[in-house]
Amino acid sequence: MLSTDTDILTAAESWRRDGRAVALATVIETWGSAPRPVGSHLVVDEAGTFLGSVSGGCVEGAVITEAIEVIAAGAPRILEFGVADETAWRAGLSCGGRIRVFVERVD
Amino acid sequence: MRADLLAQLNGERAARRAAILVTDIADGAQRLVREAEIGADPLGAVLGRHLASGKSGLVEVDGRSLFLTVQVPPVRLVVIGAVHISQAMAPMAAGLDLALTVIDPRTAFASPDRFPDVDLVAEWPDAALGGRVPPLDRYCALAALTHDPKIDDPALAAALAAECFYVGALGSRKTHAARVARLTEAGFGPAQIGRIRAPIGLPIGAVSPAEIALAVLAEIVTALRRAPRPEAA
Numbered sequence: 001m002l003s004t005d006t007d008i009l010t011a012a013e014s015w016r017r018d019g020r021a022v023a024l025a026t027v028i029e030t031w032g033s034a035p036r037p038v039g040s041h042l043v044v045d046e047a048g049t050f051l052g053s054v055s056g057g058c059v060e061g062a063v064i065t066e067a068i069e070v071i072a073a074g075a076p077r078i079l080e081f082g083v084a085d086e087t088a089w090r091a092g093l094s095c096g097g098r099i100r101v102f103v104e105r106v107d
Numbered sequence: 108m109r110a111d112l113l114a115q116l117n118g119e120r121a122a123r124r125a126a127i128l129v130t131d132i133a134d135g136a137q138r139l140v141r142e143a144e145i146g147a148d149p150l151g152a153v154l155g156r157h158l159a160s161g162k163s164g165l166v167e168v169d170g171r172s173l174f175l176t177v178q179v180p181p182v183r184l185v186v187i188g189a190v191h192i193s194q195a196m197a198p199m200a201a202g203l204d205l206a207l208t209v210i211d212p213r214t215a216f217a218s219p220d221r222f223p224d225v226d227l228v229a230e231w232p233d234a235a236l237g238g239r240v241p242p243l244d245r246y247c248a249l250a251a252l253t254h255d256p257k258i259d260d261p262a263l264a265a266a267l268a269a270e271c272f273y274v275g276a277l278g279s280r281k282t283h284a285a286r287v288a289r290l291t292e293a294g295f296g297p298a299q300i301g302r303i304r305a306p307i308g309l310p311i312g313a314v315s316p317a318e319i320a321l322a323v324l325a326e327i328v329t330a331l332r333r334a335p336r337p338e339a340a
Contacts, residue, residue: 009117013113017110029165039176
């Protein structure tokens with residue numbers, strides 16, 4: 001695990017302790033030329049403030065939107081992102097890889 | 108994730124101890140397995156493999172998908188002796204993500220000009236370790252390269268006491284026999300002394316300083332990735 005990813009876990013803990021509602025997104029699987037390795041983290045609060053990266057920028061916007069919904073709903077979600085598809089309103093990875101991201105609320 | 112598990116995971120990290128967070132991705136159920144608990148865990152074998160590789164990942168167990176968040180402390184390499192081999196080792200260690208510290212009380216050797224961008228400490232090892240340099244632990248490798256018992260021996264004693272995952276010492280078999288006698292005199296047992304790799308480095312026929320550095324680093328990687336870890340205290 002990269003040290004920056006544990007810095008993110010430290011941030012998640014301190015944000016939570018400050019009373020902010022927090023969700024954690026983790027890359028759990030990658031195929032092809034995914035930009036960030038398995039285990040990479042992104043922490044998000046209810047206002048959409050975030051730290052870390054799961055894709056180097058390609059799908060962070062979509063992950064943050066889903067994370068805010070997870071904060072409200074409570075149940076974890078698994079998100080999957082693949083190659084950018086122009087016919088659908090979906091975020092994609094221009095590098096051609098695919099990733100799965102686990103999003104959970106910190107309770 | 109439960110906030111208390113997150114705090115425990117961060118606590119293990121701060122204490123430089125390995126831990127694995129096991130998450131059932133179907134429902135988010137989680138538990139934390141500390142390094143010392145892995146042997147007795149029902150998933151011990153698979154957790155042990157992930158701990159050795161240091162990589163997080165998904166595993167399938169009894170039809171459930173479990174994500175293992177593997178947290179292993181950054182590995183440190185402490186080299187005693189600001190010698191030619193250490194100079195050659197510095198860029199190689201950086202490439203291997205080993206956090207290098209070079210300790211040598213001889214200021215003529217331990218000069219920043221000879222070791223640009225290296226954490227260089229011109230002090231005696233017993234003063235430096237636990238002082239300017241964080242204490243040794245199980246996620247440290249120590250290589251003693253000065254040939255001088257006054258400098259190498261205290262560092263080797265500290266490395267054995269701290270159960271460093273790798274302890275190596277430069278010198279011929281004859282030199283090492285004398286070293287074994289001194290460490291025995293100092294109260295170390297045969298099992299502890301037997302952990303010292305001497306002659307140091309994998310036997311690749313190394314001749315030049317860079318080749319010896321390569322042999323030592325290859326031996327360190329072997330100890331890190333292939334050897335079973337000693338039981339946690």
